[in-house]
Amino acid sequence: MTSNFSSTVAGLPRIGAKRELKFALEGFWNGTTDGRALAQTARQLVNSASDALTDLDSVPFAGRSYYDAMLDTAAFLGVLPARFDSIPDHANDGLPLWIDRYFAAARGTAEQPAQAMTKWFDTNYHYLVPELAADTRFVLDASALIEDLHCQQVRGVNARPVLIGPLTFLSLSRTTDGSDPLDHLSELFEVYGRLLQSLDSEWVQIDEPALVTDLSAELLAQVRAGYQKLAAREGIFVNTYFGSGDQALETLAGIGLGAIGVDLVTHGITALEAWKGEELLVAGIVDGRNVWRTDLCAAFASLKRLAARGPIAVSTSCSLLHVPYSLDAEPNIDTEVRDWLAFGAEKIREVALLAQALAGNIDTAAFDAASTALASRRTSARTAASTQELPGRARGSFATRVALQEEALQLPALPTTTIGSFPQTPAIRSARARLRSGALTQAEYEEAMRGEIDLVIKKQEELGLDVLVHGEPERNDMVQYFAELLDGFLVTANGWVQSYGSRCVRPPVLFGNVSRPAPMTVSWFEYAQSLTKKHVKGMLTGPVTILAWSFVRDDQPLAATADEVALALRAEIADLIAAGAQIIQVDEPAIRELLPLREADKPAYLKWSVDSFRLATAGAPDEVQIHTHMCYSEFNEVISSVIALDADVTTIEAARSDMQVLSALKSSGFELGVGPGVWDIHSPRVPALSEVSGLLDAALQSVSPRQLWVNPDCGLKTRGWPEVEAALKVLVAAAEKARAELGAAI
Ligand code: GLN
Ligand code: ZN
16 A cells, blocks of 8 residues: 655755766767766756755655656657758767757757757747657567665655556657657557656656646546556555646546645646545646746635645645745845745745644644745735736727838838847857846946847848848846836846756746836847938837746736836837837747637637737837847747737747748738748757748748748857858848849749
8 A cells, every 4th residue: 555645845956956967968978078977967957956955745746857857758658750861879978878868859960950849838938849650569668667666665755656557658759650649649648657666666757737728528538547546556646737626627536546735826726525535646736837826824714624634745846947945045035025025945945834734733824934934925015915007009090000001111122130139159158147247337238238239230241141130148037037127027147947958047036016127128129220221119018028028026917017017118109209210029938838828718818918019019100110039939829829929020939840940920811010030040950042042932922922921940159150140141132132033023
């Protein structure tokens, strides 16, 4: 018999509190350290993750992960893409033999593109999308995981392996032959059956966040049957998160599983009667993906109600992957706001306090402190509801705008442009570091940044691009930059959260009312525009993206917070126009990512997200051209919102998905300007002229020449100058060739 546990967390971050994995990966990739060092760092991270949970009685354990859990799963299921099969096994130095194929799948090679990458549900974490086909066969090799598990057991840790479940793995996969990845479901359940037998831990956690999405009754029946078989092994804990646990309870209760986990933060459960107390209910009551302190009294009351119906354990609503490690690493946070916050370590403590309380041992001092902090947050002037009256959200008709803009801008057909950033060179990063350390004064730093702007304007003119950008050298990050300049946000010193692979972000905390004390981008724009006769785009990050990439206050509707950000941007746009900007880009790469997972919740989100963008941009006169940019996503589902944004020009990631977005635009009768990316900037390849020309030809099948812009997929800050120059040369040449071919047609 397995014994129930009482306290745990759904999962842990892997990158390291000091981003140890990031630095180890980078060292390994650029050859400055060997495989042994990387394997060692990864092992230490697993150990220190377990050690942080000594107050809890069950420890989630994902093994050493070198990039992404979906990719790890693809690797041990033997389904890394076949195009990397020719890469030989890695010499035995403590890394798995397949590691070189694994990194190739994650990052691409000079010859082969990487696997696609996209957002993990509605979070800002990116996973690598498995590539399957109808004839894919799974070849299980979990030896690395088993070995790591033994290491934890030897250390005396009650480790609970965490796997991504068959339903979720397949739901998030793509196929290369148009077949349905879920056709593999029963086969994969069998493979998992074997995998579970080989893991000799008391508990195994299988994550099935896909169970909170809309699924057909037929599929749910298959999932139930699959888990019924897996339940032959004792101690199976199926965890769900990012939405209501109702469907999971209705599907999985009463089939002999050991535990079912539900997210009580994103959504309460209403289908509690489905749970008869036969399984342990793992109650995700501490928010795993936001940074607000838990109301311990309220949480305890909910837990007691659940505990009256059956055995429960206290947990986080999802993996702590999505929040920073600890407030201890933040010496400089505003003391009033600090008290409102809980990062990873503080959340672990909250779980422990709640579990102790359930066991009859209430730490009254800790409960009182939580109540006091909550009261201070509720009554602070910085969170008081705004009573501001909002201006309009509509511009003139598109036809009117086009006529005025053509007149004002005088651009060639098929104008070429870039998305905003140019390479963030070591010189730029070092200037920023020296500013932080005091080695550079603000004036010296600004001088250095102006030097970078000189350089990118000159390069763009040499390349013959039509609409220029200032290159964003002054922005460490497209959201953090604005968060640092707006009131109502705080930024952390060390609050790193993994975004993908070795990449981390430090999401700002949007804790209170947002306002703009002073212009944020105007002087950089003015300087760049003073250097050229061509148009320079004003460059801003949109309200939805600012919210999506921040930890946002949960004490008022997101729509109200988005409008506050939009008003600040609207004022910035007015100032940019006053300074001479005729084209302003408001980036919304994240608009797809906040899309709710369930159909029923989507319309309300799409309304407020579009509304906030329009509130930000509608103050611009009709002759000013508003651009937006989107990426990292499949847009087909939000295409009507892309249209409703009413941006004059939308640049959009498309090269990796073979311009699929265009057919959706075509069938929706899209008539606004569009720049489908013709260079996949996430791959280190410089595209050939024929490739870019082919993509432009494909684009012209779907949109008229008058609509089409020519640009890369995304910003260029992560690339190096040589490839950027080479690729942009190709891009400009392809635009010229297309113009010549279109001739009189444009
Ligand atoms: N303007 C931003 C840049 O070029 C857009 C980045 C993004 O889409 N993520 O870097
Ligand atoms: Zn982008």
